[in-house]
Amino acid sequence: MKADPKDQQRLLDLQAIDTTLQQLAHRRKVLPELAELDVLGRAIGVLEDERVRAEVEVDDLDRDITKLEREVDSVRQRRAKDQQRLDDGRLPARELTALEHEITSLTRRQTELEDAELELMEKRETAQGRLDGVDEKISVAREKRIAAETRRDEALTEITREIEWKQQARRPLAADLPGELVQLYEKIREQSGGLGAALVQHGRCGGCRLELFGADRNRVKTAPPDEVVRCEECRRIMIRTAESGL
Structure with missing residues (x-):
C-alpha cells in the first residue's frame, strides 16, 4: 500500500x-471507587444479616420477658388474694395452715420468676447493645458508600468529558486521512x-x-x-x- x-x-x-x-476506557473500568463500593456493598450485606439476627434475639427476649412479667403478675395477684384470706382469719386452722404453705410457695415462685426476669433483662440489654453496635456500623458503612459513590460519579463524569474531547479531536483527523x-x-x-x-x-x-x-x-x-x-x-x-x- x-x-x-x-x-x-x-x-x-x-x-x-x-x-x-x-486508557480512559480502562480507567473507567478500574476506578478504585468501584472496588471500594464492591467491598462496602458486601460488608453492608454481612452487617444487615447480622442486624437481622441481633433484632430477632432482642425480639425473642422481649417476648420471653413479657411472658415472665405476666407470670409474675399472676403469681403476685394470687399471693395477694391468699394473703388477704389469711389476714381475715375466718378459715379453719387446717385451711389457714395450708394457705400459709401456699403463700410461702407462691413467694418462692415469685422470687424465682423475678430473678429469671432480671436475668433476661440483662441479656436483653446486652443484645440491644449488639444491635445498636451493628446499626452504628451500618450507618458508618452507608456514609462511606455515599462518599465513594460521589467520588465515583465525579471521576466518571471527568472521564466521560475527556473521552468526548478526544473523540471530537479524532473524527476530523481520521476523516482527513x-x-x-x-x-x-x-x-x-x-x-x-x-x-x-x-x-x-x-x-x-x-x-x-x-x-x-x-x-x-x-x-x-x-x-x-x-x-x-x-x-x-x-x-x-x-x-x-x-x-x-x-
Missing part, C-alpha cells in the same frame, strides 16, 4: 488519541490490542520493541517513503522518521 509519508506520520497522532481513549490507510490501521488495531501504528526509533519497532536486523532492517530502510511498511514480527504499521535510526 502507498500513502503520503506525512499521512503516515499523522497516523501517530491518531494512534495517540486512540491510546488515550483506550486516506480511507484505505485508516481501514488498515483500524484492522491492525483491532487485532493487536489497540496499537495499529508505531514509530521506528533507533532501529527498533515501536510496537513489539524488537530491534531490526539484517534483511529486515534493510527492507525497512530501502522501502520508498510512501510505502506503508509493516513489522514482520507484530504486523503493525511502522512509521519512519529522522528518529528511526535506519
